[in-house]
Every structure is written in structure tokens, then in C-alpha cells.
Amino acid sequence: xxxxxxxxxxxxxxxxxxxxxxxxxxxxxxxVEAYLEAMQDAGVEPTQIDAAWFSxxxxxxxxxxxxxxxxxxxxxxxxxVTRVENFCAGGSExxxxxxxAVASGAADIALALGVEKLKDTGYGGLPVGNxxxxxxxxxxxxxxxxxxAQLASAYRAKHGVSKxxxxxxxxxxxxxxxxxxAKNPKAHLRNTVTEEQVMGAxxxxxxxGLFDCCGVSDGAxxxxxxxxxxxxxxxxxxxxxxxxxxxxxxxxxxxxxxxWDGSYFHTARIAAKKAYKEAGIDNPREQVSMMEVHDCFSIxxxxxxxxxxxxxxxxxxxxxxxxxxxxxxxxxxQIDGGLKCFGHPxxxxxxxxxxxMYLQLQGRAGERQLANPRIGLTHNLGGAPASNVCSVTIVxxxxx
Amino acid sequence: MAQQMVGLTxxxxxIPRLRLQxxxxxxxxxxxxxxxxxxxxxxxxxxxxxxxxxxxxxEAARDLLGPDDDRSHVDALYFGSTTMPFKDRLNSGIISxxxxxxxxxxxxxxxxxxxxxxxxxxxxLSAVRGGEVKNALVLASDHRKxxxxxxxxxxxxxxxxxxxxxxxxxIAAYLGGASLTLDFVDHFRGDTEEFDYNWEERWxxxxxxxxxxxxxxxxxxxxxxxxxxxxKHFVLPCAFGDKFVQQLAKRSGIAxxxxxxxxxxxxxxxxxxxxxxxxxxxxxxxxxxGDKVLLLHFGGGCDALVFEVTENLSTQASKRGITGxxxxxxxxxxxxxxxxxxxxxEWERGMRAEQDKKTALTTLYRNEDMLMGLVGGRCTxxxxxxxxxSRISVNPNKxxxxxxxxxxxxxxxxxxxxxxxxxxxFSMNPPNHYGMVVFEEGGRIMMDFTDxxxxxxxSGMEVKLVFRxxxxxxxxGFRRYFWKAVPVAASETKSQTGQAAE
Numbered sequence: 075x076x077x078x079x080x081x082x083x084x085x086x087x088x089x090x091x092x093x094x095x096x097x098x099x100x101x102x103x104x105x106v107e108a109y110l111e112a113m114q115d116a117g118v119e120p121t122q123i124d125a126a127w128f129s130x131x132x133x134x135x136x137x138x139x140x141x142x143x144x145x146x147x148x149x150x151x152x153x154x155v156t157r158v159e160n161f162c163a164g165g166s167e168x169x170x171x172x173x174x175a176v177a178s179g180a181a182d183i184a185l186a187l188g189v190e191k192l193k194d195t196g197y198g199g200l201p202v203g204n205x206x207x208x209x210x211x212x213x214x215x216x217x218x219x220x221x222x223a224q225l226a227s228a229y230r231a232k233h234g235v236s237k238x239x240x241x242x243x244x245x246x247x248x249x250x251x252x253x254x255x256a257k258n259p260k261a262h263l264r265n266t267v268t269e270e271q272v273m274g275a276x277x278x279x280x281x282x283g284l285f286d287c288c289g290v291s292d293g294a295x296x297x298x299x300x301x302x303x304x305x306x307x308x309x310x311x312x313x314x315x316x317x318x319x320x321x322x323x324x325x326x327x328x329x330x331x332x333x334w335d336g337s338y339f340h341t342a343r344i345a346a347k348k349a350y351k352e353a354g355i356d357n358p359r360e361q362v363s364m365m366e367v368h369d370c371f372s373i374x375x376x377x378x379x380x381x382x383x384x385x386x387x388x389x390x391x392x393x394x395x396x397x398x399x400x401x402x403x404x405x406x407x408q409i410d411g412g413l414k415c416f417g418h419p420x421x422x423x424x425x426x427x428x429x430x431m432y433l434q435l436q437g438r439a440g441e442r443q444l445a446n447p448r449i450g451l452t453h454n455l456g457g458a459p460a461s462n463v464c465s466v467t468i469v470x471x472x473x474x
Numbered sequence: 475m476a477q478q479m480v481g482l483t484x485x486x487x488x489i490p491r492l493r494l495q496x497x498x499x500x501x502x503x504x505x506x507x508x509x510x511x512x513x514x515x516x517x518x519x520x521x522x523x524x525x526x527x528x529x530x531x532x533e534a535a536r537d538l539l540g541p542d543d544d545r546s547h548v549d550a551l552y553f554g555s556t557t558m559p560f561k562d563r564l565n566s567g568i569i570s571x572x573x574x575x576x577x578x579x580x581x582x583x584x585x586x587x588x589x590x591x592x593x594x595x596x597x598x599l600s601a602v603r604g605g606e607v608k609n610a611l612v613l614a615s616d617h618r619k620x621x622x623x624x625x626x627x628x629x630x631x632x633x634x635x636x637x638x639x640x641x642x643x644x645i646a647a648y649l650g651g652a653s654l655t656l657d658f659v660d661h662f663r664g665d666t667e668e669f670d671y672n673w674e675e676r677w678x679x680x681x682x683x684x685x686x687x688x689x690x691x692x693x694x695x696x697x698x699x700x701x702x703x704x705x706k707h708f709v710l711p712c713a714f715g716d717k718f719v720q721q722l723a724k725r726s727g728i729a730x731x732x733x734x735x736x737x738x739x740x741x742x743x744x745x746x747x748x749x750x751x752x753x754x755x756x757x758x759x760x761x762x763x764g765d766k767v768l769l770l771h772f773g774g775g776c777d778a779l780v781f782e783v784t785e786n787l788s789t790q791a792s793k794r795g796i797t798g799x800x801x802x803x804x805x806x807x808x809x810x811x812x813x814x815x816x817x818x819x820e821w822e823r824g825m826r827a828e829q830d831k832k833t834a835l836t837t838l839y840r841n842e843d844m845l846m847g848l849v850g851g852r853c854t855x856x857x858x859x860x861x862x863x864s865r866i867s868v869n870p871n872k873x874x875x876x877x878x879x880x881x882x883x884x885x886x887x888x889x890x891x892x893x894x895x896x897x898x899x900f901s902m903n904p905p906n907h908y909g910m911v912v913f914e915e916g917g918r919i920m921m922d923f924t925d926x927x928x929x930x931x932x933s934g935m936e937v938k939l940v941f942r943x944x945x946x947x948x949x950x951g952f953r954r955y956f957w958k959a960v961p962v963a964a965s966e967t968k969s970q971t972g973q974a975a976e
Contacts, residue, residue, distance in 0.1 A: 197825040199898055207834035211845050212862075212956045214908035214922045215945065220896030224909055228892040231933040280895040280905070329910075330860045330868040332918055336892035336910055459892075460910060460920055 078352035081315045081472060082177045084305040086298045087116025090429045093293035093417035094262040101130070101137045101191040102147040104294035108422070109148050109187060112296040116183075117308060123298070124181035125154040127171035129164035129188035130421035132201055136191045144187060161456025162370065163321070164188060165295065165424025166465035170319045172299050182304055188426075189294035190419035199290060200420075219279035219287055221458035222371040226281050228336030229377060233388045241281055243391040244372035245272035248285045248414055250400050251369065255411025257441045262289040262417030286372040291417025295425035297432075302472055314435045317449070317468040318352035320345040329460040341464035342381035342453065349466040350383075355449070359384050362405055362468075363447035364434060366427035368455035369412040378453060379407075382466070401442065409434065409442050424465060427452035431469050448474045480603045481644035481781065485754045485790055486538030486636035488530050488615075489741055489799035491925060492806045493517035496628050502809040503623045510628065518742030519631035520806055521617050523815040523902035524924055524942040527555040528565055529955070530634035530747075531615035532572045532941045537794045538611070538636040541885035545573060548638075550580040550610040552598050554590035554746045556663070557616045558583060559953055568955065569613065571846035572941045574882060580607065588711075588773030589653075590614065591635070591746045595769075596777065598639040599648050610639040616745030621669050622818050629713045631742025635750035635796065645786045646757065646767065650698030651779035654690045658682050658774065679714050683722065686776050691726040691768065694778030702727030705780075706765040707756050709734045711748035712772070728768070734760070740800055749777075755796040763787060804927075815902065827900040831947040833954050843880060848939065848957045850917055851878030859916035883939070884957060887914040890935045895928065911937055911959045924958040936962045 089111025091104045099107070113120070128144035130137050137143035141155030158167040165188035172184035195201045200218055204210050214220075230240055249269055255261040267285060275283035305313050322341035328334040346358075355361045362384065369375035376394060379385040384405055385393040393399065399407035410416050410430035413423060431450030433439045449470040456463045500507075500514035521530065531553060539545055553566035560568075566581035575581075580601075584594040591614030598610035615634030620626040660678040661670045687710065695702060708723040710733070720730035734756050736743070744751050749771040761767065767781045794802075806812070813819045843849035844862050851863030855877045858869040863881075867874045893909025900906075907923035909931075923931070924942055937959035944956040 223894035224892035
């Protein structure tokens, strides 16, 4: 395996717009909001940025294609802008591009920015789109919740969990995220809910009810990265560095080969193993201080706890119900509210996750600040359980 | 040299499982049409939203052909219907592709009259007798469209029947027949019209059926050298009641008790398919070896065919046919659902339904066996089966290159691995059920489910596969077809197993 990027790249600054139904803002305004915060945090001038990576998913209703929307909105000094798109994991991909550019020495300072303007569709939920000319001719014309909900049926069949027990466990996942999101002024959904409310909500895709689904939000998030040496030279203290960035992409095994049982993410397990190795983590349950995972749906978060090797296989229901992932638990998860309550502007989400880890590691998370976190993990997923891309990023205090 | 015997060599049938209760129809319409209240008895078959004459014909043909992969013996396909989904695109070509018939099959659409099914059958019999065709498949199917608040919506039903014609293993020998062609317009449907325009029923009955049918019967009996008294089964689709059909038989010198069940009570008249539907039903119920059958269909004149049932009839005992289809029923009491499925209500489908369903015809043809025939691939080196077929195998242990041969999935045993009932995505019949279907002999497909009993689906349930409409492209008048999984209730699985053991 390659030497990896552990501690080769530091986060110089980050920014994140308010997420939510931003009727007041188009994608340009959202980009500028996140960018200005990140620039102020980094303390650099636009002319110091060597290259940028730009993530947006649904270009039809958002920014349009290409790198120009970012360059135009931010008036960048005619530098390289690469648009990346990898379903809902695009934000992590933008960050990976910028981090790799710095790690390679091709850039001293690089920008990663993700944005999504979803609330211009005229209806709730994610926009419907086509996947080329062949897939629509045979794949079910379903929805994201319908695809992720299938994890529940397969998980129950595999682990012998009753419908009721699993429904309550995934309800607790959402209750916890609402409690966290309520403390986050930038979050889309800031109300607390009870397990009974979650379990009694209207069904979206069995067994997922309304509160088992994340917010469909507008928003943008940005990161400016550089080398630890330049960060120090710029006067930065409490430097946060990237420990690992791994991406695993389905190759058809899950959707076409009978070795996958439908209850877990094949890619997440591969990405997690590689990321732990790159970061030098051998006991994630003990060593990871906190996580932001891709909780697009409550069931996704539950099975992901096992895929990241934090909960033992078949043990996530117990850990969730024990409060292991609550804000006062052993490994707090979705401390910023997660996709569930912070919201899920697709192209921005991976960077939003990193933003919270960065704030927590610097002790700047306000009311939701955790005590002395050292290692933060973000898990950013795109696609559906049977065919997806999965990113696992680990960040931490420099030297940790 | 005596002419070679030709005849029917097999049958199949398909009636959609939904049975709309006529009481629901007449009660909903009583405010405007109290005159129909007396017709509120029994039930009519009702196609699901994703069924049309083509998909129903495919189901009837699959019943006839059985699960064997090799269907190369079928060298002609005749499809009779007046509700074909395409005016110009060979509808029997769609059926042929779905059945994975050999490309050298002679496929012909027979249309424009209610006797298109019997005319198709006569063409097949002639072709086989002439020797150009050895094994012909004759399919008749109709998805009948009617305006709301009509006698027709009460009388009609949806369904299909299949017959095979050949010279070996004949179950009913063809003795002869006749066609009468008269431009008697009891109803018509103009080129641009969606619905039939009907003339007065009393005239159709007295001047049409009562006068035209007996002439066709006489001609057919003469041509087949069979006497009227010999006819044991008088098979005539007719909506004027059992008594009238019995009188018609009697008028031709045939015993009134030979008149066969028109299935008005539990199915409704399935249009072009109905004579064949009634014939299959007769062959499954009352027909015995040696019996002579008179098959009739009225429309622009009348077709009449005479058959003699043989000892080989018993070879068809395992077929679902019409009796099996009639047993597999689900009562539907929601008339609104019927109107919605048949496009008779303009309803708000939501913005999600606005998605463009344009089909790339280039892509469709490039992947024809995959999309129409559910044909995947099997690696000749490792034996790993997959859908879709690909140049590089999915086998995680050995990604072999260019080793795949076509592999048919449609008739293979499969179960549900994972599923959901989705209320968010647009569906003509929510919730939208779909999931991962895993095949016993290998391979899996994430696919739509249909004919679902809401609340009964779970992982591990067996499914059977059916060819259905996937989506309508209303902007261009196109429709996409693909295969769907039908969850099979545990009780049904048991009875199927029981049959296999017999």
C-alpha cells in the first residue's frame, strides 16, 4: 500500500452556509456564503489559491455543468477549477482533489467547495433524474428512501431482528440527531422529537417514515487546505490535518452477484479498513473520538456503525439503544445534527461533515462542543446500497 | 393420399387476477344510469395498470410453452387483437422478443375485427396444412377500452388465450371450417377514436347473431362433414345471455345443452380473445376425447371451425389455462381504480410523474434480448450467472473476459432478498414495491414488483416473473416493457408444489 497522506495536508480554513430551505438564495449566494467564511478563517487572499475543486450533483436545477459556476460566483483569478460529481459523496471528492493537489506539491493552497440548490424543484424529496438511456429501461423507477429502506428488510432477515425492534432502534437514531441539530444554529431542522413521534410519522418507504429521512436542503460548504508547514508559517495553531481519505466504488458485485446479502455496505467496509490503515488506527471503537456519517436515512446510519467496525456485526441495534452514539455516548455521531437535521445539500454534505470535525477538533463547536476530541471520522456515501461510492475520511489534531 | 391431420397441439390462458365487482360499477353510476342496476351481478376481469393486450398474450403463451429455454420449434406466431398497443410496430414482434422466439419466426398481427382470433387460428391451420409452417403459435388478447357508464364496461373483460397448431401430438384435430364475411357494422372504432361506437343491441341480436351465425355453422359443418347432432360443444362468445346462445345452437340443429359457458358471470367478454378463451375453458372442463367442438366468433361476419378432441388432451392437464386463471382472483371493489387504470380520469399524479420517459430506440435494440427477453449471461468458464450480460464477468474471484453466453432468467425460480413499499416515487398503483430478486441458480435483479398484496411482502418470499409495461411515454405515445416480479403467497407456493408432486 502507498505511504498515504497522513499529516501531509492541513485544513487552513473552513466555511459553511446556513443549510435549509433557502428561498432567499441561489447557488451563487450559497457558494459565496461558505467561501467568505472559509477565507476569513484561513486568512488568505484569493490570489493565494492555486487550484479549486468544485462539487455539485444535480446540475439541471443547480449551477449547471462545469467549473465555471464556481469561478464566476467567487471571481477566482482564472485558476484551475475541476468540477467533481460522485453522487452524494461529491463533497468529499472535492476535498480529496484539493488535499491530493497539496500533498503532491502541485498546489500550495487549494480550495474545495460543494454546493447544492435543491429547493428549486417545486416538490419535496430529491429530484428525479435519468441515469443514461439503458438503466431507465429496466431498473425500478424508485426513490432514494425505497432503495435504502431495503437494508432494513435484509438486515432483519439476516440478524433475526423483529420489525418493531428495528423500527425503534432507527427511531432512536433520528431522535439523537434531532437533539443534536437543535443545538446547531446552521442546521436545517432544529426541533427535538420523541421516539413515539418518529415511529408514528407517515410512511415514506417501508419501514422508513418521514423522520427516518434526512432533510432536503440548500447549502454550501468549503475548505481551504495547505501543508502543515505553510499553515504554521501563516501563524496557525491547533492545526487539524488529514489522516486518511479513502473511496471505494461498487463494481457490480452487490447488484449482480449473490454473495452480497443486502444488509450492509460492501464498499464502506473496504473504505473503512483502508482508511484505518492509512491513519494508523487499529481499534476504531476506542480510537475514533466522533463521527459524521452519511445518515441519509436512519437505517443507513445504523448499518454503517457496523460497516465502520465501531459496532460488532449484528450489534448496532444494541449500541444505538444503549446511547453509544448519543452526544454523551462513547463515540458521538452526527453531533452537528447530521444529514438528518443539519440537512443534505448533496454536493456540499461531505464538506459539511469535515466542517464539524474541524470545529470540534479546534474547540469551536459552541454549545455542542465535545470534550477533547482527537480523531474525527466522516463517512460520505453516494448511490444506493446495491451500487454506490463510499468515502471515509479521517481527520485529527496534527500528530495525533 | 389422405391429407395430413392438423390441429391444436396445446393451449394456454391468462385472465388478470383483478375482478372488478359489477355491483361497484352500477352503484357508483346509479345516479346517472339507474337502468344498469339490474346488471350489477358477478364480476369482470380487470387488467392491472401495467397490462395490455401484448403482455397478456405473452402470459398466455408462456402458459402454453412451459418453462423450457428452447422455443426454437415455434416457427410462426399469429397475434389477434383489436387493442394492440401499436398501430405501426409489429405487436407480435414484441411478443416474440419477450418469449425469446427464434428470429426466423413468421410473426403476423391480425386485427380490425372481433374474429381476429379465429381468423388468426384459421391462417395458422392453413399454413401448417400447407407445410410451410410446422409449429404455429396463435395468440388472442384484448385489453378492452370502454367509456364509463356503458353496458360494455359491465359486459367486457380483459384476457388472453394461446393455442399451438401443428401436426404431432394433436389434442384437437381440425376437421374443417368456414368464414362468412359481411359488412355488418354492429360497432366500429374509427382510426382516430379511442372507444367503440355501438348500434342498437336488439338489431345486433336479431339481424346479426340470429341470422349470420347459423349460416356460418351450416357452411362449417358441410365443409367438415360433421352433422349438427355430433357437436358436443357449441363455443360462441355472445353477450345476449345463455338462453339466446342455446336458442342459436338449437336453430342450427345442435343440442342446446352443447352451448358453452360464455364466462359472463366471472370474467366478462374478452373481445378477440374470447372464443379462444371459451375454447380453452371448454377443453379444461367438459371436453372429452372424441367430442366434436364448434368454435365460433361473430364480427364482420362469422368464423366457424370444427375440431375433434383426441386422447392427447390429458397432456395439457398441468396448464393454468383459463380455469386456473379464473381461480387466481382478487376481488376489486374500487371502480375509481378501474377508471384510473384505464385512463378515464384525469388525476393529479404529482411533479414526479413529469419525468421524461423517452426511450432511446438504439439502446433498446442493442439490448433487445436483455430488455425484452430478460436474457442475462452465463460465464462458460466459471458458470457464474449474471444480469445484465457484460464483457467482463462480475464473478469476484475471476473476472473472465468475453466468456458469457446468453442465459434466460424469465422462467427461473427466484426469491426476494430485500424490498420496500415506496410511497414517494410515482406509481400508478402505490405504494411502489420493488426490491432485489435473487435467482436460485444464480444471478439477481433489482426490479419492480407487480400484482402485490400490500402488507404480505417479505424477504425470502418466492416470486414469479412477468412481462409488463414499465412506463408510458405519453409525450410520444410509446410504452416501455420490462419484466417484473410477482410475490407468490406461501399458500400458492404450496399448492404449486402439490401439483408438481402429482
